[in-house]
Amino acid sequence: MVPLSRIVAKNLSQAVSTAGKPRSVRPFTNSAKERNDDPVEFRTLNLNPDRKERKRFEERKNVQHDLLPPRAKRMHVDQQWTNVWPAAASFKATAVPLPVRMGKNLNKKAPLDKYGNAELMKIPNFLHLTPTHINIQCAAIKKFCTPWPKELATDADCHRHFPVQIITSDYCHSGQSIRDSKARVVSFKVPLSDLNLDEHARDKFLRLIGNRYDPKTGVVTLISDRCPTRKQNYDYVCYLITALYFESQKVEPWEHEKTVADFEKYRWEGSPSQIATTKLVRKMVESGRFDMGQQESSSAEAADAREGEGAGKGGAPPSEEDMKRFRVVQQYRSAVSELINVGEDHRTVDKYKDSSRSFFFFSSFAVMPRGRPATKKATATAATAAGDATETEAVGSQNGSAEGQAENVVTSNKAKSVDVPEAKEDQQTKETAAKPPAKRGAAAAAKKEEEKASQESDSSKKINGSGSQPKKKVATNGDVTDTMKAVAATTNAKPEAAPATTTAKPEAAPATTTAKPEAAAEKEKKAPKEKAPKKDVLEGERRVLPPRAAKTGQK
């Protein structure tokens, strides 16, 4: 009952006071204290008067605890900090013996100090990553490390030896589950160039992977997240790359049914343009006025390819592959392809114009021999081609057996200025071209000439056989000029090959100089007989090259 009365009293008083009314109603009480406190109120009913008035709980004052001083103050100067702060933790002012301050003080005073500073606790700290920590921890786990392979010194080496990259991500959560669905994703990267694909396969591969190939970096990226686990995704990616590879190698029967109209791009190969060009070139070669030895592109590959073929000038008709190597043909091909594939604009049209011109210019020897205009054209061609550093146009058709006008040599300015030995060789070549007119009357030395020519050809063979310059075919029929031109082309083609050439020169040069007059004379003898009208051209050419002739004269 007593508790009941107390509860009633409490509730009533609360109800009354909360209603905001004066305390007019109070439960009965007999307690003296309450009576004294508030004489107005009713006495509360105390059913057990003997019960002692329970002492009210006295609220204690806020006790000042005796706290330890901040432990930072007890730290020794030589203590090991790694023991105090072994791992990442939020900032603890009492444990950090640094007078750190942070945050803005509104009273324009110094920033707040570290004690109870929430700003310092918010930011990540690196007290667990001091150099000492790193040294100690690295030393501790060093025993699990193996030495880095010496062969993989650079990133480039790594990429070269290990082209495949597999990227996965692991996620750490402080939750009940350690799983994260994002961890299943596997991406597989490989440079396309490291896949061993031919042109057809490459094309097919690229079609199959669609936008998974980045043309800028050349990297194929396969990403799989379709399976629930990483292992499965990894296996799937491996399966994909395998399937893609072999699928791209396949040639389906219907692929042959592809017609020109189906081509996604214009292809010069097999086009009427190519057929026409081939026909033209073949005609020129057959007519013996288009020497393959001279017309090759100056690139090393072409030189390699030509080596040892032994295809004589003018003899057998060149195959299509050979033909593609002709610089002019290549130029023409790219110009035509670009014109159609890229579209007609100033650049492509100009390019087409230039290449067509140059093409017709050299074919003009066969068809329409003319002096000045042709020469002009040739110079123009040379000028346009001058942009190419490796370019040396040795344009001119000659054949020891047939025509006497082998002296038509145009050398690009650039090539001359770049390569001195080459220029010399050119000069020698020009010599041969320049001298014959002067010695036209010396027919008496014909026999000697022949002997020397054979001698010379032997020495040329030696050069080409023994030296490290196997670039050019050797003129087997003892045509000195031809040999010399071959040497010249070689030096043009491969600047680094110059030393070898120069070493070879001492042997070759004397022979050449001695041989030249005779060979040239021989040609000259024949030339007037057969094609007199071409004198104009020769003269024109001579005019082009007076300084060389002068120099040779000095020699």
Next chain:
Amino acid sequence: MAGFLCILRLAATKNLPPGLFGKQSDRFPWRFSVGAFSSTAELQGTPEEDAARSVSAVSRPSGRRVKLPKRIVRSPTDILDALASTVGKDATGPHYRYVDDPFFIPTNATNRRIFALSKESGRKAARYMVKKYPALFEKPKADPEISAFLAASQLGSQRPTEPTVKDIVDCMRKGALVAAFEAYTELNEKTPEAITPELRQELLERLCFHNSDDAIDSDLLEEKWFAHYIQKEVRRRWKVGGPADKVFQDIKPKTAEAYAAMICANARFLHVEGANTLLEEMQQENLPIPVQVYNEMIKIVPLLKDSIDSRWEMTMSFLSSMNQAGVAPNLQTFNAVLEVISRIAMWRRSRSTALGVFAEMKRCGIEPSLASYHFLLQIFCRERGPISHILLDVLQALEGKELTLRDPKDSNFFPTAMDVAGRHLRDVAVARKVYDLLWTNNNSLFLTDALKDTVFHGNFLKVLVAGESVENFFKVYDELVPMTLVPDSNLLLEMVKMVEFHEEPQHLPRIWSDAVVFGLALKDNMLEPFLAVLLNNHREDLKEAFAAIALDVKTRIDAQFLDRANRIPWSGPVISSVVRLLLRNGQMEPAWEVVGNYINKKTETFGFPSEEALSELVDVLVAAEQPTRVKQCVTLASDLGFMDLVRSAEDLAKRLRLPEQEIQKWKRIGSGSVAASLGNI
């Protein structure tokens, strides 16, 4: 906060077909994992597999072989272990069971226990809720599933309606032995043939080991640590006629293993008669007695026999019967024998016998454990016996050894050794050696509970107090106090004595502040001697600090709550010391307050202030010309019978230049009092 870790691996793949990356298959490294990059185990197969595979590769363009070193095999936690080994002891930091914050670092022994056990009781409350509402904890939320998070993992949470053998096994192996026994009883009534003898034996062994109780939860680390405090009341006694006995009766015919389990349990839980009877039964039935039974029986020899000779006789009889039965003794046998010897107080032959046991041990090829050395020290270094330096030999024998726990009593070694070094040998160098041994390797784990920890470190500091220089002592003191050890008032007093002896009183304020923080400052046995020491030091530069201490004493005593049960009253010596210390620094007001409160009986006081204190105070008051206070003091002096002071009352009045009438009054102050009459006699 969820961070994520991106692992980029340069890797070639094993599943790709040959020829994909080169014309020759050997051009491609099928398997590659470079040191730091390889960390995803999922894709890599087992470490053994990796290690076994010697990986090499041929580069495509240049043809140079890349020789990849073999992976160093390691367990999943090896890296963590290696990193953990770099972390040493943080001298100023609290144990990790406490929060590193001045408010939460306990500064005395009681708080240490309360803080730690409160944390643990939170854990227990959680357990309780799981047990009470198991339905809430049945859904596995964790992945991979953590069985400890589920209600089913709680001891005896399931009470199957139809118990099966599987239930018994499950409950039993989880440690829920009460539930297991219930299930067993039910099943035993219905289908006793379903219970195999092996199951019975296992159940019996587990019941015996835990004295038919549920197993102690191994997760409650703090309870274990403070076990000496908690379990003092509950002395565990063997439950006679309990579940273990019942299961034992069900085993028919009785096997040697069943007997062995019962005898060991009876002996361990101090049911000596039971053990003895069972052993006799076993012998009658001619069953082979295993070595564990002998060990446990030897351990209880002191309980079976009273006299020294009969104890040794009985031990020898057990040993000889072992010998006859061809049972080889083990480490526990020798430790038990040594324990028996150590329990035979003041036996003349104890030392030689103990050495004999050690020699025998060596002959048997058994390496003594720390418990053996512990008993050896107990035998040799008795409190009132001759001083023995055997500890030095023991330390030498232990030097450079990797110590492992091989006997439950191994944990007693370090406290004993420190005790011997401190109280028996009183040698600082030896104590330091023992201390260093504790902190090599993981030896500190041998201090298995709070009591051992406190005893060890307390003894260490006590040795240092007695024998080290002040500077060296405080170096160690800073390392250990208060995080490892909270000193008791005895140690603090000894420190005070040491400081006094070495005449370096500048450390006294520091000792005081420690005493305050550790809650020892106002203790009877601490306060008076400490203030006396302060009073004896007359260093000019320290008087201010000492006065501050005196003022602190005053504030603290006055600030106590009136209703506090164990409040500390003012005592006469304390009043005198405080007053004198304050007056030395010229702080008259607080000094007067102390005496004034005493005079007006505002404070509870035992004893009375000394005459020196009063006269000093009177002098100062006179100088300050405060006649009322001086008069009160003189009156007090007359009440207390300090006649010298009373007699000088007239002089004082004159010095205060009081009117003649007042002087006459002052003269009469002492005359009416008992003291005055006594003085006149």
